[in-house]
Amino acid sequence: MGDHTDHIASVHRRRRLGVMGGTFDPIHHGHLVAASEVASRFHLDEVVFVPTGQPWQKSHRDVTPPEDRYLMTVIATASNPQFSVSRADIDRPGKTYTTDTLRELRQQHPEADLFFITGADALGQILTWRDAGELFALAHFIGVTRPGHPLTDPGLPDGGVSLVEVPALAISSTDCRDRVAAGEPVWYLVPDGVVRYINKRELYRTPPVQTS
Numbered sequence: 778m779g780d781h782t783d784h785i786a787s788v789h790r791r792r793r794l795g796v797m798g799g800t801f802d803p804i805h806h807g808h809l810v811a812a813s814e815v816a817s818r819f820h821l822d823e824v825v826f827v828p829t830g831q832p833w834q835k836s837h838r839d840v841t842p843p844e845d846r847y848l849m850t851v852i853a854t855a856s857n858p859q860f861s862v863s864r865a866d867i868d869r870p871g872k873t874y875t876t877d878t879l880r881e882l883r884q885q886h887p888e889a890d891l892f893f894i895t896g897a898d899a900l901g902q903i904l905t906w907r908d909a910g911e912l913f914a915l916a917h918f919i920g921v922t923r924p925g926h927p928l929t930d931p932g933l934p935d936g937g938v939s940l941v942e943v944p945a946l947a948i949s950s951t952d953c954r955d956r957v958a959a960g961e962p963v964w965y966l967v968p969d970g971v972v973r974y975i976n977k978r979e980l981y982r983t984p985p986v987q988t989s
């Protein structure tokens with residue numbers, strides 16, 4: 778009887794799919810810890826990492842080609858059976874908008890509820906995203922703590938966002954890029970395979986070019 782009811786429950790339970798969007802230039806352990814912690818706390822079946830195609834709010838600097846950021850994300854997540862990587866944003870032409878990302882993922886996974894994971898800094902900017910009012914019908918948002926950034930609800934619809942404390946890692950992609958440009962190590966800030974990929978492709982060797 779127990780087996781039967783368990784079976785019915787598992788048939789009817791909707792899948793819980795985490796979505797970790799980011800430019801991942803490069804992906805680092807702050808991203809991975811945030812995704813892992815949220816997966817555990819929210820009983821997610823899977824977390825899909827979605828590297829941005831054209832992150833329009835980062836257009837003040839040269840972003841590394843999408844294919845390099847995608848491959849680093851694959852390398853970083855490959856050993857975790859709960860993690861996967863989507864090409865949705867890098868294969869969609871034009872600027873990357875999360876409403877498009879979430880609509881595409883909902884089409885691909887009609888059986889799943891989506892949980893979009895953002896750090897405190899990104900959450901603080903969310904009302905500047907395109908069609909921000911539509912985001913909260915597409916996914917539940919989970920804001921995670923990040924050293925140096927206060928985690929607050931920026932006035933989102935009731936029940937639209939959960940705030941979660943995750944282990945604090947004061948790592949940023951900007952700092953990783955600056956360290957490589959200065960000849961300093963990024964071992965243990967990013968996964969070993971990502972260090973090797975950065976070296977192989979000679980990424981981040983020159984100081985970043987800022988455009989206005």
Ligand SMILES: Nc1ncnc2c1ncn2[C@@H]1O[C@H](COP(=O)(O)OP(=O)(O)OP(=O)(O)O)[C@@H](O)[C@H]1O
Nearest residue numbers: 799800801807895896897899923946948949950951
């Ligand atoms: N150390 C961290 N702890 C928690 N969340 C993080 C951390 N680093 C990044 N995030 C979150 O991961 C998502 C993707 O971040 P992103 O790829 O822009 O990395 P970043 O380190 O902020 O990059 P950059 O320094 O280039 O702006 C965002 O929601 C961001 O807030």
Ligand SMILES: O=C(O)c1ccc[n+]([C@@H]2O[C@H](COP(=O)([O-])O)[C@@H](O)[C@H]2O)c1
Nearest residue numbers: 798799800829832834873874875906907
């Ligand atoms: O939809 C938007 O307008 C929008 C604006 C800025 C950022 N985002 C998304 O927020 C996530 C984190 O972005 P970033 O720029 O901090 O790497 C990533 O999935 C982006 O596509 C989305």
